[in-house]
Amino acid sequence: MEIIRQIENEQKKDSLPAISVGDQVKVDYRIKEGSRERIQVFEGTIIKIQGEGVRQTFTVRRLSYGVGVERTFLLHSPRVEDVKVIRRGKARRARLFYLRGRVGKAAKLREKTDY
Structure with a gap:
């Protein structure tokens, strides 16, 4: 088990922001199309x-x-190049599956003001 933990720690990224449920983010994801690679947001x-x-x-x-x-x-x-937090959302639960049934303004969360 110690060998597995050691390999996992080598693959961990250090420069990631603290993200939480409800945050609005931009994820830069590397996509391979044929022989070319590009970043899609x-x-x-x-x-x-x-x-x-x-x-x-x-x-x-x-x-x-x-x-x-x-x-x-x-x-x-x-493949995940970068995760940028645009705005912090105030969520009172761990999973926001209720947003699936909402569109428009009803699907928005309040912004967290106290960091």
């Missing part, structure tokens, strides 16, 4: 964070042309 609200250590994942939800799109990212993945 996925912007939305974090609705779920699970796992710990290298296995930690977070799910981001956004509305694209009126359709809800959710994408789950590995936090310490080499």
Whole structure:
């Protein structure tokens, strides 16, 4: 077990911001198309964070042309270039699945004012 922990600690990223559920983020994700690679930005609200250590994942939800799109990212993945927090949202629960049934202003969270 100690060998596995040692390998996981080598793969951990150090320069990640503190993210929490309800935050609006921009995720720079590296996409490979054929022989080319490019960075695609996925912007939305974090609705779920699970796992710990290298296995930690977070799910981001956004509305694209009126359709809800959710994408789950590995936090310490080499494909995730950067995670930028745009605004901190005030969430009173750990999973924001209730946002799936809401659109427009109803799907917005209040901004957290005390950091």
